[in-house]
Amino acid sequence: MNPxxxxxxxxxxxxxxxxxxxxxxxEHVVDAERAKEILRASxxxxxxxxxxxxxxxxxxxxxxxxxx
Numbered sequence: 001m002n003p004x005x006x007x008x009x010x011x012x013x014x015x016x017x018x019x020x021x022x023x024x025x026x027e028h029v030v031d032a033e034r035a036k037e038i039l040r041a042s043x044x045x046x047x048x049x050x051x052x053x054x055x056x057x058x059x060x061x062x063x064x065x066x067x068x
Contacts, residue, residue: 009021009025010022010025013025032051035051035055036051036054039054039055039057039058040054044057044058045057
């Protein structure tokens with residue numbers, strides 16, 4: 001989705017009577033902030049770096065073999 005779509009989603013959510021969508025958006029933002037904190041504490045990224053850029057620094061996990 002592009003930024004305009006998210007903006008419109010947030011504007012509509014603020015106007016909702018039950019606040020359900022706004023609550024979901026807030027949960028998403030809080031989770032993203034926590035993920036950033038975890039990555040920064042693990043040595044990834046620097047201040048001012050976006051969350052996606054920070055996440056891109058994490059090496060890909062190696063596939064694990066399952067033992068039958």
